[in-house]
Amino acid sequence: VFFYYYYRLLSLAGVTDFWLAAVVLNTVCIDLGVALTYLSVRKLRGERLADLFLVLSIFCPTNYVRLTFAYTNTVSIPFVAGILYLFLIFKEQRSDIRQIVLCILYGLCIVIGYQIRPTTVLPLIAIILYGLYKSVMQAAAADSEAGRGKTDGHGGDPGNEKDGEPETKGSGGRLPTAVLCGIIALSCLVTFTSVKAVLKMHVPAGYEEEEFPL
Numbered sequence: 001v002f003f004y005y006y007y008r009l010l011s012l013a014g015v016t017d018f019w020l021a022a023v024v025l026n027t028v029c030i031d032l033g034v035a036l037t038y039l040s041v042r043k044l045r046g047e048r049l050a051d052l053f054l055v056l057s058i059f060c061p062t063n064y065v066r067l068t069f070a071y072t073n074t075v076s077i078p079f080v081a082g083i084l085y086l087f088l089i090f091k092e093q094r095s096d097i098r099q100i101v102l103c104i105l106y107g108l109c110i111v112i113g114y115q116i117r118p119t120t121v122l123p124l125i126a127i128i129l130y131g132l133y134k135s136v137m138q139a140a141a142a143d144s145e146a147g148r149g150k151t152d153g154h155g156g157d158p159g160n161e162k163d164g165e166p167e168t169k170g171s172g173g174r175l176p177t178a179v180l181c182g183i184i185a186l187s188c189l190v191t192f193t194s195v196k197a198v199l200k201m202h203v204p205a206g207y208e209e210e211e212f213p214l
Contacts, residue, residue: 001202002075002116022070030063033077036085043088072117079113083123099175100183107187115195 010021034057042050057063066074086109090102113120174180 001198003070004202019068023067026067026070026074029074029077030066033081034063036078036081040081040085040088076113076117076120079109079116079120080123082109083113083121084127087123087127094174096175099180103180103183104187107184107189108191110184111188111191111195 006025007018007021010018015021034054037057038050038054041053083106086102086106090099090106093099093102110121110124
């Protein structure tokens with residue numbers, strides 16, 4: 001369906017060299033994936049390793065082999081990199097509006113990426129595992145801190161109050177996690193419903209049961 005609209009748009013624009021159009025599409029998708037991954041590496045490990053990633057990408061032979069073959073493995077690359085990058089910039093946001101916008105974009109990226117190629121959501125699984133690991137470590141650290149406070153002779157949880165005012169732990173201007181997850185789920189639902197409606201317009205009913213390309 002994606003390729004139908006892509007080539008349809010090119011036909012309306014008078015483009016007849018569809019092989020070249022496929023090469024351009026692959027180039028854009030691969031470059032977007034490289035750019036988003038570079039930004040992610042720079043956020044995680046700094047500019048030096050991000051530059052090293054660019055060098056490795058330049059000399060990666062598959063980036064050039066894929067250019068002449070338009071398929072889901074190249075079109076899905078920006079969505080794979082986008083899932084990770086959106087998560088990284090979301091962690092830095094404190095504005096409610098930006099958080100909501102990023103949640104909506106996240107839902108779009110997840111569903112469209114999955115419809116193109118199911119393996120696109122592998123970074124999402126890694127992010128979920130990271131979140132579970134971080135939650136377990138934070139809970140263990142809180143228990144350790146509470147135990148240390150009791151041995152010091154304090155009755156309550158130390159650090160809960162400062163200057164007589166209760167501390168809102170982990171707030172930092174962020175919306176509640178349940179609200180953010182709900183926005184992402186709603187975005188996924190709306191996007192998924194829209195994609196299914198488009199598929200019904202173009203894909204015969206018998207083909208909908210076929211397996212997605214992996």
